[in-house]
Amino acid sequence: MEWVLWGMALYGSLWLLLVAFARAMLLRFEPAGTHLVVVTRNSQGCVEWVVRSFFFWSWLSGRSCQIICLDTGSSDDTLIILKRLKHRYPWIRIRSVREHQLADRMAEEGADAERVVVMDLRNRQYGWEIPFDLQG
Numbered sequence: 001m002e003w004v005l006w007g008m009a010l011y012g013s014l015w016l017l018l019v020a021f022a023r024a025m026l027l028r029f030e031p032a033g034t035h036l037v038v039v040t041r042n043s044q045g046c047v048e049w050v051v052r053s054f055f056f057w058s059w060l061s062g063r064s065c066q067i068i069c070l071d072t073g074s075s076d077d078t079l080i081i082l083k084r085l086k087h088r089y090p091w092i093r094i095r096s097v098r099e100h101q102l103a104d105r106m107a108e109e110g111a112d113a114e115r116v117v118v119m120d121l122r123n124r125q126y127g128w129e130i131p132f133d134l135q136g
Contacts, residue, residue: 033064034115037106041072043121044081050119051085051092066091070106072099072122 036054040047051067058065069082069092079094086092097105106118 033066034058034117036065036067037116037118038067038069039072039102039106039118039120039122040069040074040078040082041122042074042076042078044074044077046121047078048081048085050121051082051089055089055091067093069094070102071096072102 038047038050047069054067055065067089071079071082071094073096079096082092082094086094095105
């Protein structure tokens with residue numbers, strides 16, 4: 001009877017080692033993540049859709065992601081929506097910037113990322129089509 005217990009212990013130990021090795025190998029070959037820089041001002045109508053769809057498509061493709069929201073002085077509920085989304089998605093960073101500092105701030109936020117997508121939601125044509133490339 002003792003050999004059955006030793007066999008189960010050995011099997012469990014080997015299983016844990018195999019799982020740890022598999023996870024380590026999978027993390028080595030994880031696809032590069034994407035950073036989305038979203039520029040907003042009075043964009044309450046589309047900012048939630050953009051954030052949720054970006055996280056959904058990133059999850060679907062198995063990529064890590066991060067969103068940096070640069071707000072240039074919204075007077076509507078854009079910041080309230082972003083703060084609510086931050087509780088659901090902790091990978092969101094929200095920054096308030098002035099219009100003349102926007103280019104410098106975008107360069108700083110995207111400096112450490114391999115792949116950066118910039119969406120300017122101040123222009124009303126964005127936000128209603130899926131801008132996220134799943135191919136590459």
